[in-house]
Amino acid sequence: MAIIEVRDVGKRYGPRVAVDSVSFDVAEGEIFGVLGPNGAGKTTTVECVAGLRTPDRGEVSVLGRRPADVRAAIGVQLQASELPERIRVSEALELFSSFYPNPVDWSERLGLTSHLRSEFGRLSGGLKQRLSIALALIGSPKVAILDELTTGLDPQARRDTWSVIEDVRAAGVTILLVTHFMEEAERLCDRVAVFREGRVVALDTPSALVSKVGGATRVRFVPSAALDVPALERLPEVSSVTSEGDQVVVSGSEDLLHAVTSFLARRQVVAHRLRVDQVSLDDAYVELTGGS
Numbered sequence: 001m002a003i004i005e006v007r008d009v010g011k012r013y014g015p016r017v018a019v020d021s022v023s024f025d026v027a028e029g030e031i032f033g034v035l036g037p038n039g040a041g042k043t044t045t046v047e048c049v050a051g052l053r054t055p056d057r058g059e060v061s062v063l064g065r066r067p068a069d070v071r072a073a074i075g076v077q078l079q080a081s082e083l084p085e086r087i088r089v090s091e092a093l094e095l096f097s098s099f100y101p102n103p104v105d106w107s108e109r110l111g112l113t114s115h116l117r118s119e120f121g122r123l124s125g126g127l128k129q130r131l132s133i134a135l136a137l138i139g140s141p142k143v144a145i146l147d148e149l150t151t152g153l154d155p156q157a158r159r160d161t162w163s164v165i166e167d168v169r170a171a172g173v174t175i176l177l178v179t180h181f182m183e184e185a186e187r188l189c190d191r192v193a194v195f196r197e198g199r200v201v202a203l204d205t206p207s208a209l210v211s212k213v214g215g216a217t218r219v220r221f222v223p224s225a226a227l228d229v230p231a232l233e234r235l236p237e238v239s240s241v242t243s244e245g246d247q248v249v250v251s252g253s254e255d256l257l258h259a260v261t262s263f264l265a266r267r268q269v270v271a272h273r274l275r276v277d278q279v280s281l282d283d284a285y286v287e288l289t290g291g292s
Ligand SMILES: Nc1ncnc2c1ncn2[C@@H]1O[C@H](COP(=O)(O)OP(=O)(O)OP(=O)(O)O)[C@@H](O)[C@H]1O
Pocket: 013, 016, 017, 018, 019, 036, 037, 038, 039, 040, 041, 042, 043, 044, 045
C-alpha cells in the first residue's frame, strides 16, 4: 500500500522552476531514495511531502491525507536543522518531547545515552546526525524524511548511520531518504527516484537501474588476435561490445566473464590486461543525469 503519493507536483520560486512535474509513490515500510545533482529539486519535493511547502500544482498525500493534516505522522530531519551550540543532548530531547503528547525516546537505540550531558556543538558529526534522527523520530512518526543525513561524515560514521537507518525501518517507519551517495542508495534503498532538472528521470530498484544502463558486468581486455565481434555480440550473456583504443570492452550479465573467456579460448585468442568491473549505481547515475 502507498503511504506517500506524489502526483504531478510542480513548484517555482519566482521565475525559477525548482520542481517541474514529479510523480512517485512510496510503499509502507520502504526506504525510498531521492537522488540527483545539486539543484535538481530534491529538497523542494521532500519539503512538499513534509507539508513544509505547498506545491503550486499537483497533489501530495501522506497516509491518504494532505501532509499539513498529518504533521504528527511525519518526522523530518532536514538539511538545515541545526541546534544551538550550547544546548545539551538531554535538553534538546526534552524540548522536542514537549511538542508531542506521547514522545518516544530513541536515545538508547541510537547510542546517545552516554552523551546526554554533552553540548550539541561538541558532538562529532556522526553523533549530531544520530541526535537529529532521534529528534525527527520523537513523535513516533509513520514516515521519516531524512535529507543528506550522511553528508560530511567520515566513512565509519556513515556506515554506523546506515545501520541506524535500517533499525528505524525495522521499527516500522517508512523512510524517504535524500542522498548524494550512490553507495548509500545501493546499500539502503528498496527503490530510488533519480531527479534531474525538476523531473524524475528514472525510478526503480538500484539493481534494475544498473542493468538498464548496459548490464551488470564489464570485461575489458586487449586481444592477442583480431576478434569476431559479431559472434561475440551474439552470446546471450553479452549486451554490447565496444572498443577503447586497443581495448575491447564487453558489457553484459553476471556470467559474462565465463562466457567471454570460453569464447576466446575456443578461438585461441589470449586476453591481455584482462579486467572485470561491476557496473555500479554510480555509473547508472552518471548516465541518467547526463554526466553530472
Ligand atoms: N527558497 C528558495 N528560493 C529561491 N530558489 C530556491 C529556493 N530553494 C531552492 N531554490 C532553487 O530551486 C532549485 C531546486 O532546489 P532544491 O534545493 O530543491 O534542489 P536539491 O536537488 O535539493 O539541491 P541540493 O542537492 O543542492 O540540496 C535550485 O535551483 C535552487 O537554487
